[in-house]
Amino acid sequence: MTVDQMSTVADRPRAAATAGRTRSAERPRSTMTARRHRAFYMFVAPWIVGFLLLTIVPMAYALWLSFTTFDGISPNWHYVGLGNYRELMNDSVTWDSLGRAGLFALVSVPLSIIAGLGLAVLVNRPLRARGLFRTLLYLPAVVPPVGAGIAFKNLFDQNAGATNGVLTFFGFDAVGWLADPYARYVLIMTVLWGAGNIMIISLAGLQDVPRELHEAARIDGASSWRTFRSITVPLLSPVLLFQTVTGVIASVQTIMPMLLAPIATTGGLTTVPQSNYTYMIHVFSQYFALGRYGYASALLWVLFVLILIATGLIFRFTSGVVFYNVDPEAKK
């Protein structure tokens, strides 16, 4: 018997005892684990069911519709395979509207993030009545889009709006803000009007930046701008990334042009000026004005894929510049 074998034999009774304890301890632990798993699935079940019924099923239905010429009511509709997708590839109105939506996202997302971050920085300072300023700046974001649409239509009305009232008071000619080509600027202003949302999220991010880092930078002689650029922005970068992704998704899907149109209902969507005729307005028009359910569903699926690609690209191109204070991949 070798030394190794001796130790093994000597260890046997202890190992057996340990194994017995482990088995008896494992039973309640596994029960606990099963119960935890059950609780997890019970808690997420409503969301999963909702996701399946309200997202996956409609998406699958829309995908199926996109292969048909169904208009909701006519008896003789057909399967057209990829016909709708082929048609949209050659539809200049589709691409023009997509271009407008893309341009709108390119302009409105950075502007609203900069505006929201700027406001957050302002109301993060030790001001008197800071709470009041925060409330006032956030308030527009609480106004429902329909209300904001009405307010902006009144503000920018050519003949009775306050904006033109100011312009004519100073001797300038009134501008047709709600018609082409100015309507696009009013649309961007409505997005900036709601920058309070971004302000709140950025403010939360700002308050999470460790104060000692700012103090250390100040002791080292860094200017405020340098501190903001080299400490605040990197630490805020996950928040800014989140706002960029959600902002892009929201902006390409915006229906605000319809709310700014003279008749702010789906029936009035044909009164949307050309410069605000974005992709979602085109989709609405195809669904509800032209009754082309199949084609409109194809448009939506293309938009879905494009948003996936855009989101992927944003993550790809920002992976080197987003700084996570906590490793998001770390195992708990």
Place this chain on the structure above:
Amino acid sequence: MRPHAGAPMSRRRFLSLSAAGAAGGAAALSGCAMQVSSGVGGGSGETVTMMVKADDITPDLVQQALKDTGIAIKRVDFDITKLIAMLTSGNPPDLVRGVGAVDAAYFAAREVMEDLDPYFARSQVLRRDDLDPVNDLWRFDGTTQGKGPRYGMAKDFSQDSMYWYNTSAFDKQGVSYPAELEPTTYEEWLDTAQRLVQRSKGQTSLFGGTYNGLLKATLMSTLTASAGGSLFNDDFSRVDFTTPEARKALGWYIEYCRLKVGASPILPDPNGWDGPTYQAGRLAMCNSGYWMGGMIATDPKLAEVSRLAPTPVFEGGPRVSACQAGTGLWMPKKAPHKDAAWRIFEWYFGEAPAKARASGGWGIPTLKSLRPLMPAKAEHQKRVLKVQENELKHFSVVAFSPYTTGDSFEALFNQVAPAAMKGEISVDTLAGRLNSVLNEQLKRGKEQVG
């Protein structure tokens, strides 16, 4: 056999598959509420679902219906998307709101409307010889609107190419009033509007006139009829804006928009329509029919200075004064309570609500026997009635295509036409483009109707 690309599929099969998908739950739930018509006693004790707007039937009228007919009314807000969902799930409302001028042929061609001829034949309330010709907007013979079986009825109507004018605006600019009973020409109308419009620093304090019709579809088809032609070909499967008559109509409307004398797609009225602008005294001529008198009458000062004028004509063209709406009700073919629905239909179009509407001045009654109820006590009411009665001699139905909706025509027109209104393309180029996009839509519609 599995369906393949290009293979037609019956709507029944489509619906059964739909029901298994996203619509399944909704269809099942709504199916639980389905009832079967008793088919006796005019439906007393039943509940009729009406898909209408809130103004079409007030809660007071719902109560009155129960008292008068014994039938309860459940009002559902009119929503075309919801209507289509209800029609496709096989559980439609019993009565549905519709704009006769553009909806009747469209829905009838898709065979979702009940032929009401047998009901009219045995009705003591809605006698066929008492029906105003405007109700022909709700007839469709499979090709042409205005002929064939009746699928609905208008609740009241106006000749929507007429216009109202404000005499004080004319007086201020020293412009003579239009003739009371003789039509002005469209060219003169535009000239008058230019003389009336008041602008300063890019703002318009007084608009000369608006002329947009009810929908672009009805506007263009009635303008073309006024020029002596037809916008559609014989089977309504194509439009042609390049015919001399349609080109004349289109050219006039584009010129109207270009001159910016009133609201248009490139100069939208912030109220969504021009009534409030006229009410505010900021519009000299307003293209609306008799019905707007109901709104004008609520302001005695405005009523005193408001006059109704006949539909203009094109130089050398016929006098055409059509109804561009004829809003009313129709009954879906699969309505679950047809007898009760018909009883409500009779009550709504021929009894208390119809009489109230006739005496309210918000439209011309659609039963000839109710005409004496039209308001004619005040001086301005007598004046308006005189013009209106004369105009009725020139009423005609301008048929619309069953292969497209008014909304789709509007959407495509508004997509293409603003370039011409802004002077970026010529009217001839626009005519070609309109032919292209509208005929494409009509072709799709024709294929789907079969």
